[in-house]
Amino acid sequence: MDAQVWFSIKLSLKVATVATMFVTLIGGGIAYFLATRQFKGKVLIEILVTLPLIMPPTVTGYYLILIFGRRGVIGRVVYALTGWSLMFSWYAAVLASFVVALPLMVKTTQAAIESLDRSMIDTSYVLGYSELQTVLKIVLPLARKGILAGVILSFARAMGEFGATLMVAGNIPGRTNTLPLAIYTSASSGDWNKAHVMVLLLTLTSGFFLLLANKFGAKVS
Secondary structure, three states, X not given: OOHHHHHHHHHHHHXXXXXXXXXXXXXXXXXXXXXXXXXXXXXXXXXXXXXXXXXXXXXXXXXXXXXXXXXXXXXXXXXXXHOOOOOOOHHHHHHHHHHHHHHHHHHHHHHHHHOOOHHHHHHHHHOOOOHHHHHHHHHHHHHHHHHHHHHHHHHHHHHOOOHHHHHHHOOOOOOOOOHHXXXXXXXXXXXXXXXXXXHHHHHHHHHHHHHHHHHHHXXXX
């Protein structure tokens, strides 16, 4: 395991950690909104949120380029104002990991919240607690295991992201080559010994997080 491998491991951990932080905050909010509200267009929003889970990662990456690329809908505005582009940086890897991991967080958390006893939430409102207080005192404590399962799955998915990351961040040694990209490079160049080590490491890591997610997910009320 040379310096390049260690760099890829550390970069993957950093990217997955930052992406999971955003997934937890944004995905948790979306999940709560979808679980507690009924409105026109809800099904459409659920489909849009879930799409990255079933679309090929390269298609997801292509859409991200159209939106955040230097000539993209948002990217061109950012570049015109700052001269900076998100593409081909580790920030782009975070964006890709965030998008592909978001559906796991939303679906898992939404299911956990929808499974709660609604009468407990209604009782909280009757006693005069605000919605925010109810969320903090009732919803989060009761749904915490399902939410934690979503966080773990999201982190594992972010760690293993490849296709969308390759599209928006590239495979730049010492800059954007996360662990999955480093495995691809090693396999392409015939460095099988290095590839075997990294594949084994990523497999064990993924299996560990999946075990944790199953442990918490099985205990959701």
